Amino acid sequence: MIKIRALNRDSLSDEDAPTIRREAQEEIALDMYNKALRHQCNGNYEEAVSILEKLLTENIPQLESQGGLPKTMSTLKYSCYFNVGNIYVQKKNDSDALDNFLKAADLDSSDVTLWHKIGTIALKLDRFRQAAYAFLKGLECNESHWPCLDKLISVLYAIQDTVTCLLYIGKALVLDKDYIKGHVVRKLIFESNPAAKEYYQAYNPDYILEPDFDGVVTEEDEKMIIKNLEPLCKRLNEVEKSFGPKPLPCIALPTALQDFTWVSLGKTILNLHNYITENKLSYFSKVDITKCMSREYTDVEAVPIENTAENSNENVIDAKPIVLPSTEPQTMEVENEVKPEDNFEQRRPSLSSENNNLSEPNCSQGEDNDEMDQDTEDQEDNSEQKEEKKRTAKRKRDLLSDLQIWGWHSKRKSAKKGKSEKDFTIQGALTRIIPSYLLPNGINIERNKNFDKNKGIDNIFTNFKSQLSSTSVNFEKYFGTENEKNDVTNFWTKEREHLDVVDLIEEYTVSLAKMWNKKWPKELISLYLKAYDKYREHFEHPELFNGLSSFEEIKNDALVTLMYGEIVYFYLKTEDKDKRKVHPTSLIQLQLLSTWKEQWQEDYFIMFVRIHWLRAYVLKGLSNHTLAICAYQLVI
Template sequence: MLLARFRPLNSDSEDDGKCEDDIPTNTKEALEEKARSQYMKALNMVRDGKLNDAETELIQLIQSEVLTKTTGKVTFIAGRIKPSLEHLKYCCYLNLGHVYFQKEDLERAFHTYREALNLDDTDLNLLYKIGLVAIKMGHIDVAIEALEAALERSPNHWPSLDNLIVALYAGGGHVNCLYYISTALERDPGYGRGLAFRERIFKNHPTLKEHYNMFYPENKLDPEAKCNLPEELKDKYYSDVENLIKKRREQAEKTKKIPKPTPEYRIPFQPKSWQQLGVIILNAKKQFSAELLEQDFFRPINLLFEEDSSSCPLEMEVEVEEGEGDEDDDVDKINNEGSGNENEDVTENLGVRVKRRRSSPTYLDQWMSGKRRSARVRSTIRREEPSLARTLTDLTPLSLLQPKNDSKKEETFRFDDSMDTMDLYRLFENKEDDSSDSCNNKQIYYNISIEERENIIKQEEYFGSNQESRDVSDFLHKHNKKHIKDLFEAYSIALASKWNLHWSSNLISHYMSIFRLYMSHNLRRCAGHDYEISFELAKAVVLFSELALSQWVESGRSKGKPNPIGEGLFGGEIPLLYLGDLRLLSSKIEDKEFISRCWWVESLLYLYRGDIIGALHSFGTYLADERIESTEVKLYNMSIHYLINKNMVEGMVSSLTRKEMLLEVLNLYKEDNYEQMAELLCQVLKPDEHKVKLDIFQAPIDRHTQFNMLLEAYWNLKNYEECLKWGEIYLTEALNHYRGVLNLEECVTERSKWCDIISNTLHLMLCSIDEFGLSLMKVLEQSKKIRLVQSLMQTICHQVEALDTDVCIETTATWILLYLVIKYEEKNINSGEEVLPRSLQILFTAHEYLGRRAWCCMDDAAILYQTLKELKSLMDVYPSGSDMMLVLVQQLEQIFYCLYGHPIKRNKPRYIQEHNVRAKPSTLCS
């Protein structure tokens, strides 16, 4: 310490001859040395039998400054203990424990050993000592834990093994006791205590003879081995362990808590409504859990005596247990009711008025109504096109325009000129579908505003009336001083009897929160066949299931919350065992409403769980129950699936069946089983008035794919009749979709998709007619042919009026198919006039209008070659020089000019129009 002798010199230095070495200091090394000396002194006292002096010395040492500041555990270097103050402190605790053990102060010895264990938990002897002290004190579980830990460090430590066998026998761990007995007998076959205990265990528990090997298959133990020890020795072993068992029971009695008297709870105010009573019950549960958690369900509630309620508000905040997300949502709704929600409802009801931009009349409008287009702001290219719709109508036979003897048909297309014709047409066309969807939605959804619900509640004249106050008062007198768990059930049953009334959202939230508490503390037990749920409780279960499902569908599902019935074997929030109870009860009673609601909610729970088979079975049970065949029930507190009747159930079954069929179709498609696939798809695609439109019934394949698969199946089966039939249906539907996105700028991709679908469907229909012949048209009913002609005309109008920059239907198949339909119809028309066939005039018109857009050579000039084919058959029919022949020749020359550029432009006649198409080279093959 040479540096310590140097000191800085300054003006304040005192040169009085004093030195720092003259000041006595206690260095760390000196304190450590003093502590070790004191520890050795204590050990000598223990050796000399001076236990009291040794105890005092060790306690002083432990409480000394040097060891008090010592923290941490004993460390090891290369498997050896590192000398340190931590090790010294550990030795002090260990030897102090030995002192207490010798003085038979077991309580202090036990706690002192535990302190030593915190410093070093690897010492085998310490663990053995703790186990030994714990056995003497009757702490069998602690002894087992300590002795097992000792054997983990040294499996061959016989004292630990011997005492562990005693502790396991006294603690009732007979299987583990047998395992350690077998381990001991492997080392000492004459181990007397083990032989005696083994004999007694197999005698008192004979089943362990068979089951022991199931727990320890690798550890063999002969259950039939005999114990040849003297009876006196065996009785001694048994007596020792019986004393230990008795000591354990005494220890348990000492530590047994004496229950405190349960204080009575008094409600803060006298409720006048079920809603107020629900608030009181929920807040009482919260207060009980905070004050007396272990006794909260056994605390009587005085419902007739109220505390001083001067500081207690009439409306109290609803608190629910954690983990119930739906209840939290309910509370938020309750707190927000009457403020923000009302404003939102008003806004939704009023809506926002947006000025509608009137679209200009189209050729389709003119075809429908015969109304002329205005000449204002029209390009020169389309100035002459307004006659197309009227031209097509004039060229179409009357039999293909309207049913015979139907004078009202024409009137359906005559609308007020002050309205947008296209919008009116769409409104007329979709009127039936919209009305059916609207009717369907009204049967599924029950969406009423808060104001409407409040008005209905007032009209029902129960909630908020004197009758409700009397019912609540009767409830308070009947269930006074009952436990809160009993109030959960009583409240749920009382409110369930009011399930035919409209409830406020607050009351619904209170009911669900309280019933959740009831179920969480009254688990449905797996009782025997004699158990039967009461009718009143069953109604409460049904009502809660309805409300929980409605709440989950409305908001919980979108937030990813689990289904109320859960995915597990025993269900979720709604136990599956309850559904069995409801089934059993429904078979024994005659309450039609209860039966209907039971089958209905069970079906819906299975449905939204994804169990289609279970849902179909429950729906089938409903339809098969003759007791409720004509019953109709309305669930006023559900926002979805509120109407229960036979038609609704049949609709649900139909939608589920369709979904099942489509799943089977996917399998058949992979197997190329076109015949069965077509049969199923025909059933799926047929219109169904009972079908329910919900996202839960979303098909695994969309309707567009269904049509494609059906047409592909019939084409592969060479069933051209069905190809034409279903092609006409698909064309009509695809055209409706196309018109729906026609004027929407953001739907370019969707519009292009439907253009391709329409083109492909038209080509398939043409190919079917080419394969079978024109007589294939006979498979279409007259009404279907009329609809096909209408669809084709509409498609042509959309095609011709489309802008050059827009997505359009680029195909000539519409014109050719219209030509074929009219040609087939001409066979049934006897006209005495010598005029060109209407079908041929359709081809001439197609060439004229397509040529204006330079489209007449589209699809490899299919429309021109079709016209040439028709002209070839008519050139010998009309005399040379007649007006008819003149028309034919002019059309023929126009076709050759478009195809081959002949004659050249400077020599062409005036009646030949320039269509700006690229002419093909004229060869002999042409």
């Protein structure tokens, strides 16, 4: 059937395009390879490499996509890599030559001459272990290939693999008992390490087949062999030294210290740390604080600080320090709070009471006993009313009513007239029933009257703050005074054997952490948070029980962590607080340290209160109210 189609060229479809058969593609590839060989024989290396690389990147992959390469094309691909490697050897491009030889070895690893070429080029590039591997692979192809065996012995002696070297020396002496190099190298190994002979004999029981050194080697031959081996050993030593640690540079400050204040010092240290990070330098590089990258200076002129009221109050936050609680016992109400407006008449009536009109909860136990007889008579007189109440519908069981049963035993008529006080919480009923000297932590009921009963867990901490003594800690004016200037000057001029940015970060954070009872400028708070982040990049929490860390190191780490937590939970706003958290590991570390009373000595009470007060805040933020209350009780 005759096809009718348009004569326009653009109308041709892919199905109508001519296709080249697989056999024709193979013929084209062979013709291109022969053409490249002719260019190579004529010295036209550029043309030859161009054709061979085109074969490797276009023609051969096209054949592979059609179901794999036949054996002839696989051999052609190997030959292309091999010839490209030879061309690069002629052009003295050893690195590219080695890469192409290795690709050829991946296709066919049975060519001993190819492995010899790889090992020889690897030696030129000072890749000694790669060269030893190539010579070993060559000997796997042919055990008696002498060029690989001879060069392998030299490389093994240079890299000081003495046992393997002795093994192949023995194989060489079996092939040629007059192998002078083998006798000399074996003698050098035994002289430098006498124990190697005994170890080698145990490693290779067939050593008895090796000929002994019978003195056939002259002194001149020995010197010549050693002279040939020395350059190889020196090259290996130089390569190994290049991989060793290099001397660290001495770094000057990117920005100079402007004045002797903790704010200025923090900016200088953080800029130095950022400079080292951005330039990928070592954090342990020595820092010369007497030099700046823009200029050199031997001293820093401090900006004069006037001790006026304006300067002292400027940029100073309202202090929210951790203050010590008073020693008087405290109490709190947490849960099961009931509003006064609740209708108590709807609760379950008491089993021994006539009605739900409750007397004063603060009646003494003696008054309760005096009224018991009168309560019994009242119960008999009002039996009709009691039977009527029993006929009413059952109401929801109320735990507070049950506690009132055991607290009052029956209806009590208060001796005092007036408005009666009611128990709105279970804790209130318990504190009325149980004598004060049996209450936990010596809770004083009278001090608890002013506690707000209608507020939840969030107000416990607020009420506790109001009960703390504001005079427990003496806050002296420090920032913006001569005391600050003197402290920063001592920090800056302190003599140190070695100073790097890690040391500066550590000393800076520890110094600020010890100022927890002072009013901080707002800018210093943000600087401390950044410094703490850098501090944690270099320092983990020290182990507490392995004995490798001194208590001073553990103490400083705890102070830095505690100061960070107090800033995050006591000073930051809610949106900023969500970005920063105290890690649970840090919290556990502090909790363990709060039990080290002997080590803290006179600082134990302060650290105990600070640690558990911080724990209470952290646990409250996690809505773990039970543990938060436990931590709170430890504080009070």
